[in-house]
Amino acid sequence: MAILEVKDLKAYYITHRYGRTTSVKAVDGVSFKVEKDEIYGIAGESGCGKSTLLKAISGLVKPPLQILEGGVTYNFDGERLNILALNDEKQRRKLRGARLSLVPQGSMSVLNPVRRVRKSFEDVLYAHFDLSEQEFEDVVRKHLDALGLDWTVMHTYPHQLSGGMRQRITIALSTILKPDIIFADEPTTALDVVVQRGVVQLIKKIKEEQQNTLVLVTHDLSIHANLCDRLAVMYAGKIVEEGEVDRIFSTPKHPYTIMLLNSLPKLGDSSPRSSAPGAPPSLVNPPSGCRFHPRCPYVMERCRTESPDLIEMGNGHRVACFLEEGSK
Amino acid sequence: MKNGKLLEVNNLTKVFTKGQGFVKSTIEAVSRVSFALELNQPEIFTLAGESGSGKSTVAKLILGFEEPTAGGILYRGRAVANLKGRKEFMKDVQPIFQNPFETFNPLKKVQSYFFETERNFTGSGHGSYPLTDKSLELVGLSFAEIKDKYPSEMSGGQLQRASIARALITSPSLLIADEPVSMIDASLRMSVVNLFKTLKEEEQVSIIYITHDLATAYYISDRIAIMLRGQFVELGSVKKVLDNPLHPYTQLLESSVPAPDPKARWTEDIALSDLETREYTRKGCKFAGRCPKVHEICYEQEPEYHSVDERLVKCHLYAQDQVRCSSRPQIS
Numbered sequence: 119m120a121i122l123e124v125k126d127l128k129a130y131y132i133t134h135r136y137g138r139t140t141s142v143k144a145v146d147g148v149s150f151k152v153e154k155d156e157i158y159g160i161a162g163e164s165g166c167g168k169s170t171l172l173k174a175i176s177g178l179v180k181p182p183l184q185i186l187e188g189g190v191t192y193n194f195d196g197e198r199l200n201i202l203a204l205n206d207e208k209q210r211r212k213l214r215g216a217r218l219s220l221v222p223q224g225s226m227s228v229l230n231p232v233r234r235v236r237k238s239f240e241d242v243l244y245a246h247f248d249l250s251e252q253e254f255e256d257v258v259r260k261h262l263d264a265l266g267l268d269w270t271v272m273h274t275y276p277h278q279l280s281g282g283m284r285q286r287i288t289i290a291l292s293t294i295l296k297p298d299i300i301f302a303d304e305p306t307t308a309l310d311v312v313v314q315r316g317v318v319q320l321i322k323k324i325k326e327e328q329q330n331t332l333v334l335v336t337h338d339l340s341i342h343a344n345l346c347d348r349l350a351v352m353y354a355g356k357i358v359e360e361g362e363v364d365r366i367f368s369t370p371k372h373p374y375t376i377m378l379l380n381s382l383p384k385l386g387d388s389s390p391r392s393s394a395p396g397a398p399p400s401l402v403n404p405p406s407g408c409r410f411h412p413r414c415p416y417v418m419e420r421c422r423t424e425s426p427d428l429i430e431m432g433n434g435h436r437v438a439c440f441l442e443e444g445s446k
Numbered sequence: 447m448k449n450g451k452l453l454e455v456n457n458l459t460k461v462f463t464k465g466q467g468f469v470k471s472t473i474e475a476v477s478r479v480s481f482a483l484e485l486n487q488p489e490i491f492t493l494a495g496e497s498g499s500g501k502s503t504v505a506k507l508i509l510g511f512e513e514p515t516a517g518g519i520l521y522r523g524r525a526v527a528n529l530k531g532r533k534e535f536m537k538d539v540q541p542i543f544q545n546p547f548e549t550f551n552p553l554k555k556v557q558s559y560f561f562e563t564e565r566n567f568t569g570s571g572h573g574s575y576p577l578t579d580k581s582l583e584l585v586g587l588s589f590a591e592i593k594d595k596y597p598s599e600m601s602g603g604q605l606q607r608a609s610i611a612r613a614l615i616t617s618p619s620l621l622i623a624d625e626p627v628s629m630i631d632a633s634l635r636m637s638v639v640n641l642f643k644t645l646k647e648e649e650q651v652s653i654i655y656i657t658h659d660l661a662t663a664y665y666i667s668d669r670i671a672i673m674l675r676g677q678f679v680e681l682g683s684v685k686k687v688l689d690n691p692l693h694p695y696t697q698l699l700e701s702s703v704p705a706p707d708p709k710a711r712w713t714e715d716i717a718l719s720d721l722e723t724r725e726y727t728r729k730g731c732k733f734a735g736r737c738p739k740v741h742e743i744c745y746e747q748e749p750e751y752h753s754v755d756e757r758l759v760k761c762h763l764y765a766q767d768q769v770r771c772s773s774r775p776q777i778s
Contacts, residue, residue, distance in 0.1 A: 163631040164602075281497060308628075310496040310658040312716070315702040319715055337632055340704035344711050363708045381636045382706045383665040385688060391665070393637040397601035 119193060120151040121299055121331050122175065127188035129167075129174040132181075142401045144170035146355040149188075149428075152299070152333060157325065159346035159363065160335045161378075163398050167355040168335045169223065172301050175333075176220050177201040177210045192218070194298055216246055219297040221289055223304040228288050229276040236272040238291055246295060261294050264327060265320060282313030286320055293324050299331045300324075306341055318344060339382060343367055348434070351375050354399050354409040357428065361435035371437040373414050408440070416441055450523055452652060453483040453508070453620060457517035460503055473726050475500045476507065477676040478517065483620070483654075485522070488646045490653045492663040492684065494699070495673035501656045504673075505624050508654070509541055537567065540613035544625040546605035550597040556608055557592055563615045581614040584649065585641055603634030610641060614649070621645070624656045635662075642666055660703045664688050672696045675725050675732040682757025692759045695733045731762065739763060 129145040144167040152158045162168045173183065175190045185202055192199045194217055204210055214220070222228050229238055239258050243249060249257070259269055267290060276284055285305065293300060305321065306314040318341065325332055334345060342349050342363060350360040351374065359372040370376045377394045396413040399405055405412050411421040420440055428436040429443060460476040477500075483491060493501040506512045508519055510526060519526040521535055543549045550556055560578040568577070579589050585607040592600070592608055600608070606626060613621060623642070627635045643666050645651045657663055663670055664684055671681040672695065680693040691697045698716065717736045725732050734744040743762050752764040 163633055311660065311699060311702040311704075312496050314704070315712060315716060318704075318712070338704070339632070340706045343706050343708045344704050346708075367706070367708050378633055379706065381633060383636070383639070383661040384705065385661055385664050385700065385703055388665050390640075391636050392640065393603075393634050397603060397634060398631065 119154060121154045121193050122152040122333070123189075123191045123193070124151070124175060125149050125189050125191070127171070127174060127190065128186040129170055129179070130184055130186055131170075132184050140402060143355050143404060144183075144401055145174060146404075147188075148352075148355075148357055150350055150357060150360060152331060154331055155329060156347045157332045157334060157345050159342040159349040160333065160352060161337065161339055161342055161349060162352035163337055165398055165401065166352045167401065168352050169303055171352070172220065172303050172333070172335055175201070176214065176218060176301055177204070178220075192299070211245070215242055215292070215297065216295045217297055218299045218301065219292040219295070221292045221300065221302040221305050223307065228291075229284060231276050233275075234272070235274055235276065235287055239272065239294070242291060242294060258294070261290060265290050265324070280313075282309055282316060285309060285313075285317055289317070289320060289324070293328065293330075296328045297330060299333065301333045301335070303335050305334070305336070306338065307336060314341075321345065339378060351378070354404050355401055356409060356438065357436075358410065358438045359436065360428070361431075362433065365433065365435050371431065371435070371442055372410075372439050373416055373441070374410050377413075408438075450485050451482045451520065452485040452522065454520040454523075455482065455504075455508070455517070456480050456520070458504070458507060458514055458519065459516040460500075460507060460512060461515045474676050475503045475726075476514075479504060479673075479676075479678055480517075481671060481678070481681065483652050486650075488650045488652045489668040490642060490646055490655050490666050492667040492670040493654065493656045493673055494658060494660060494663055494670055496658060496699075498675075499673040500676040501673050502624055503676075505541070505622050505654065505656055509539065509622060510535075537616040538618050539620045539622065540616065540618040542606075542610055542613055542621060542623040542626050545629045546602055546609050547597055547629075549609050550605065552597050554596075556595055556597060556600065556605070557589075559612050560592075560615065563612055567616050577615045578611075581611045582608075584614055584645070585611040586637070587611060601634065602630045603637055606630055606638055607641065610638070610645075614645075614651075617649075619650070619652060621651055621653045622656075623653060625658070626655070627662060628657070628659065639666055660688060660699060672699065677732065677760065678758070679733070679760045680757060682755075686755065686757050690755070692754060692757070692764065693733075693761050694737045694739050694763075698736075731760075 127145055127148045131142040131144060133140050148171060160168050170183065174185060179185055190201050192201060201210065229235065243254055243257065262269060267286060271287060289305065306317050309317060336342065346363045348361065349363045349366050350357045351372065353374050359366065359375045366375065370379055381391055381393050383391055394413050399409060407423045408421040408426055411417045414421065418440060426438045426440050428438045430436055431442065458476055458479045459474065462473045462475050464471050483489065493504060495501050503512065507514050526535060550559065561575055564575050564577050582589055587607055597605055627638050630638060639662050642653055642655065646653060655663065655667055667684045669682065670684040670687050671678045672693065674695050680687055680696045687696060688700055691700050725735065728734060730746050731744040731749050734740050737744065741762060749760050749762045751758045751760050754764045
């Protein structure tokens, strides 16, 4: 049973200035399902709309971001819920933290620099429950113990902690209420390899203990390879390929995925590698047809005018490319 | 110029002090670091380590942004600290920074940086800028691509290449690149990394490449130094050090690089780092608190450098068997 179902989601940033309207088509017709208890990865470069997608599915829609079409349906123990249709912000606030929670990008800007870490934990817990001080300490202490964090961090200010420690606290903060589904936005970016491994270790541990579903967004394909069950690759606001992580890494189909995987350097291998020509497109004026066509080595006449849909290749592997249409 | 050293760093030490009087505390951000780059023999030298290991401080010291507390930096045989012709040094050693969007002022056109550098370098007035065109060509850009553009109108990869091109105007013999690719998109990253390789091979530029990304370090560099809390713990050719790491910290680093392969997932857990300051002020080996092979002696006595298997290792494990221990010890 899918815990999250996103259907034809279109989220644009629309601004009006001097009578001119500009729309940034950050998420343009995205559909996918996330099954219960799985780790679903979303990969893509900066500016491909992956953070906007997360904002939209967690209901954090504020102007200039607008949802033009589509729905985001959650299924919490049989209770179906369209988060975009809720028009009361209070109801959404009840959901956040308890049912779904977001591990945001950039741990320095998550924790308030002028308040001790304890205050942030108080904010989260007191928003949902009426607790006495003793109960609060018990809950937090138990959670920190489980994650291998020391109680002393509660008395520190964020600037006294290293980047890795702050990231671990951010993760602890967003999982304290045992949410059903966790969205992690670049949780390991800007951390060095050893700390990154520690954070991945922590995420795995939480998932095992709390039995929740995880949606992991990062540009780092190696992290996806290490954690995810299924992976979606985004390019310029659209999903271009989706499937089980083993299949994507062993038999990538979309030229963009192939190019991304080929450009990854590996330890113990210094054979020449190259990047694709060109740069990711601007989402204000995305290319016509298939959005990858200006950089694609296999571009055909058709790609310039028509936009390919995701085609099922078997075993849940979906690709949006005209090249695969014949071989289906 | 005769054969010799391009850059020689001897026992470089930088101490940062915090507070005053009774609450004063000091941190040795860089501690007795030594290495040398040969003249007329361009190479890419990597400084690798986790954040807070002092690798950026080394770069700042070499560039002269910070004054060393002790030790010296010799550039072409002359001390950098009291160079008379500082201008000459600055022409010959150029920095490249991490985030190209912070390197350039968002309110200034990118081309103005090129014009200014070329004017300062050649001393000639306005008019044509032949060196700008030439250096842009080297990095695979054309002047038309940056003409009248502001930094926000260019992609990260393009802008980082522009920032490298600006550094090349003065035809330097040494580039100091501090995390040059960590802010660049995955699909464009390799174009910048490949550019460094070409610069070394075709333009005879030596590069000090500072990174925490061992995969790209392996791909481009000749020699590598692994830094931990201000000290070099292992120094040698990149193939030797990363194919067969000897220091337990290098082994940890090497095994923590995620492989882009779902079949090679991490299975064993690692010990996480203590509070940074605790590691900096530790008396013995700085890695003792996290080392899987720690001995009593590691907490008390700082290890010496041992020359094992064509590299330097700072670890007690190799004290006796400098020759015997050429194979990689296993972490149980």
